[in-house]
Amino acid sequence: MERTCKIVLADDHTLFRNGLKTLLSGIRNFEVTGEASDGCELLELLGRETPDVVLLDIEMPKMNGIVAAEEALKRWPDLRIITLSMYGDEDYYFKMVSLGVKGFILKNSEIKDVVAAIETVVDGGSFFSQELLFNLVSNLKSTPSSVPEDSPEQLSQRESEILLHICRGESNNEIADALFISKRTVDKHRSNILAKTGCRNTANLVVYAIKHNLVEI
16 A cells, blocks of 8 residues: 555544554554544544545444444445444444445454555455454354345355355455466456345355355354
């Protein structure tokens, strides 16, 4: 990432926000350009500047992260939001995904994972904590989800292989290397898989695949 990545932090815990700002400011080409302690402050801030990515906490006073994300994405549909989650926030996962957030990471993640999430999302991808996904998977069989419930269209053998790698959290480049095919081919298969399953993004796709027993992680 050559150009400077402008980041806005929205979290009501000052110590956490300051600590994350310090860590991110030490990363080459990263710059924290704004901070907010609640959803109202975030919306006001976004009215003045356009960041490359927003790191958004869910539990905040005045206006929580869910309402803030919904309102922000109505006003700025192209806004890239990565949700900062605690373990107890898993119930909000599907709601945030349906709103269109681009990433979901746990607050206890290593800084390298936060950096990877930001870089992936800024480059146009989605990043979802594998630890969080596994926590969700453990409850999927007994917990209703927002993924489509219709029987999935039959996937080809190659699509099934790629789906497994996607569910393991691998990037398109990593999948291409593992299967000895081009990234463009992986891109095409991923698009076909999303179309066949009716899923909007990687997060929905992973949950859908596990819900329908298409893969075992």
